[in-house]
Amino acid sequence: MTTGEPAVAFRDVYRHFGEHEVLRGLSFAVRRGEIHALLGRNGCGKTTALRVLLGFLSPHRGRSEILGVGSDALTPADRGRVGYVTEGHQLYPGMRVREVLSFEAATRPRFRLDLAERAVQRCALPRQTPVIKLSRGQRAQLSLIVAVAAQPEVLVCDDPAMGLDVVMRRELLDVMIELLSERGISVLFSSHILTDVERIADRVSILHEGRLIVDAAVDDLKQRVRKRSWRPSNGATAPPSLPGLLRARRTGEGYDLTLVSDELDDGALRQLGGVLGEPVVPTLEDLFLDVTTNPADGGILSRATDAEVSA
Amino acid sequence: MHTVEVVDAVLVRIDPQSAEPIAAQICFAVKEAVARAKLRPGERLPSVRELARELAVNPNTVVRAYDRLTQDGVLVRRQGAGCFVSERKATLKDRERRRQLDAALQRVVTDAFHLGLQAEDVRRAVERALADVQFPTDEKKARRSI
Numbered sequence: 001m002t003t004g005e006p007a008v009a010f011r012d013v014y015r016h017f018g019e020h021e022v023l024r025g026l027s028f029a030v031r032r033g034e035i036h037a038l039l040g041r042n043g044c045g046k047t048t049a050l051r052v053l054l055g056f057l058s059p060h061r062g063r064s065e066i067l068g069v070g071s072d073a074l075t076p077a078d079r080g081r082v083g084y085v086t087e088g089h090q091l092y093p094g095m096r097v098r099e100v101l102s103f104e105a106a107t108r109p110r111f112r113l114d115l116a117e118r119a120v121q122r123c124a125l126p127r128q129t130p131v132i133k134l135s136r137g138q139r140a141q142l143s144l145i146v147a148v149a150a151q152p153e154v155l156v157c158d159d160p161a162m163g164l165d166v167v168m169r170r171e172l173l174d175v176m177i178e179l180l181s182e183r184g185i186s187v188l189f190s191s192h193i194l195t196d197v198e199r200i201a202d203r204v205s206i207l208h209e210g211r212l213i214v215d216a217a218v219d220d221l222k223q224r225v226r227k228r229s230w231r232p233s234n235g236a237t238a239p240p241s242l243p244g245l246l247r248a249r250r251t252g253e254g255y256d257l258t259l260v261s262d263e264l265d266d267g268a269l270r271q272l273g274g275v276l277g278e279p280v281v282p283t284l285e286d287l288f289l290d291v292t293t294n295p296a297d298g299g300i301l302s303r304a305t306d307a308e309v310s311a
Numbered sequence: 312m313h314t315v316e317v318v319d320a321v322l323v324r325i326d327p328q329s330a331e332p333i334a335a336q337i338c339f340a341v342k343e344a345v346a347r348a349k350l351r352p353g354e355r356l357p358s359v360r361e362l363a364r365e366l367a368v369n370p371n372t373v374v375r376a377y378d379r380l381t382q383d384g385v386l387v388r389r390q391g392a393g394c395f396v397s398e399r400k401a402t403l404k405d406r407e408r409r410r411q412l413d414a415a416l417q418r419v420v421t422d423a424f425h426l427g428l429q430a431e432d433v434r435r436a437v438e439r440a441l442a443d444v445q446f447p448t449d450e451k452k453a454r455r456s457i
């Protein structure tokens with residue numbers, strides 16, 4: 001295995017449950033040292049994708065790899081290089097916080113007890129309290145601490161912020177940032193909290209109906225995508241046809257257009273006539289709504305990255 | 312909006328939802344703090360971890376911002392000690408510096424025109440902005456420190 005390999009790779013992965021096709025040709029990669037967010041609506045296949053990646057589920061077609069090793073061939077040593085945090089936070093409910101730490105330290109050779117103790121102290125987690133009596137947010141923090149203190153090279157988190165309020169999420173983010181600065185690890189996390197993603201992810205993938213419809217660097221998205229209102233002059237009711245148009249949403253007087261700026265042709269925009277509003281940068285949430293509620297236009301933003309994934 | 316307090320002065324403000332990449336926002340905020348003498352030559356910047364935590368952003372982003380500032384000569388990195396504000400120095404030739412200044416001003420003046428402002432408004436705005444920045448008193452002395 002070389003360091004040139006991506007931390008995580010999905011190559012044309014298919015998986016169905018009975019008649020229901022959950023993953024339909026999923027392909028993307030997480031580069032070394034990258035924080036990669038996997039987004040999608042509930043039931044879009046995020047958890048299935050992560051379970052396939054970790055070898056808990058077999059794909060019906062295609063393959064996935066972690067650190068260059070096929071998900072179906074991960075040895076215990078390989079698994080030691082991967083951290084996994086689930087929404088359910090797999091911790092023994094009866095153990096006290098301090099017992100969780102000493103248990104992990106005794107059973108995992110690379111576990112850094114000092115790092116874990118410091119993180120527990122900083123989060124003010126009560127050391128004598130059994131896991132079952134911790135709040136949801138505290139359990140999320142503890143399972144993240146435990147996963148990262150084992151010094152994984154790749155951390156996979158399945159919606160770690162699920163069910164946490166804004167204060168608990170901020171604390172979780174805090175632990176994550178602290179632990180990430182300690183060691184430059186690669187992270188793949190699924191999430192539905194888009195403001196957190198905007199802050200922390202280098203790259204986002206949006207999964208919709210079993211396929212990726214966006215795979216792009218967050219900074220790139222911000223620079224390339226613009227929203228503009230459009231009020232047609234002749235009272236036309238049909239949405240405009242433009243290169244680089246990701247979505248046209250009907251408004252009272254015309255349309256809100258979501259445009260990919262570098263595919264836009266200024267001439268075509270001028271020919272539209274009517275009144276065009278100033279370009280506005282959409283938030284990740286706007287963009288998410290645009291692409292996941294308009295699957296017909298999907299794929300525009302992932303085109304540029306197809307080569308990177310298959311390379 | 313989150314801020315970092317450094318010696319009673321707000322050093323970095325970012326808006327994660329802005330069109331400007333977060334790394335670029337951090338870069339500009341540090342440059343601005345140096346120009347306004349909120350950060351002085353030789354002063355140490357927060358570590359990557361400190362700033363990432365304070366702003367709740369990806370540590371990789373702070374690393375990128377510090378790298379760029381180091382390349383631009385705004386910061387110097389001392390092995391194991393962190394990043395410090397460098398002594399102000401001009402690495403570009405006079406002609407290139409003037410060219411860049413002219414280009415930046417052209418943009419400002421053009422924007423002002425399209426905002427429907429007058430020449431006097433621009434002059435007053437430039438004066439206000441200049442008042443916030445602390446230029447070195449002796450330009451020749453500053454150049455000698457190259």
